[in-house]
Amino acid sequence: MHYLKNAATYLPLICCIESASAGLAGAQGCLQVHAVPVSWDTILSCANGDQGNELMHHNSQMTNELEPSHHYVPWILINGEHSEGLQHHAENDLFDLVCNIYTGSPPVLCDWRDDI
Incomplete structure (x- = not known):
C-alpha cells in the first residue's frame, strides 16, 4: 500500500x-x-x-x-463507522461490501458482480 x-x-x-x-x-x-x-x-x-x-x-x-475505540482485532471501520453487520460482511466478502457501499460510479473492478 x-x-x-x-x-x-x-x-x-x-x-x-x-x-x-x-x-x-x-x-x-x-x-x-x-x-x-x-x-x-x-x-x-x-x-x-x-x-x-x-x-x-x-x-x-x-x-x-480509533473512534469508536476497538474492542477486538480486527476492528473494521467503514467510513468511520463500526457495526457487527459491517464487521461480518467485511470479514466474509470485503470486495462485495466495498462495491455495495461505494458512492459515485463504481470502479470497473465491481463490474464482475453483474456477470454472476
Missing part, C-alpha cells in the same frame, strides 16, 4: 497474496499476475526493515486513536 498508493492497484494484489496457497512463492506470483510496479525485493526489504517497522508503528498509533 505504501509503494502503490492507489487502492485500485493494491487491493487486488492484497487479495491475491492473502489467498495464495503456496506461501511466499504464491505471493511473489501475485506481483506478476497483477503487473505491479514494485519488486518483490522492495517488498521484503520494507517488511523486514526499519521502514516496515515504522509503517506498522504508524498503523498501531492510528488503531489506538
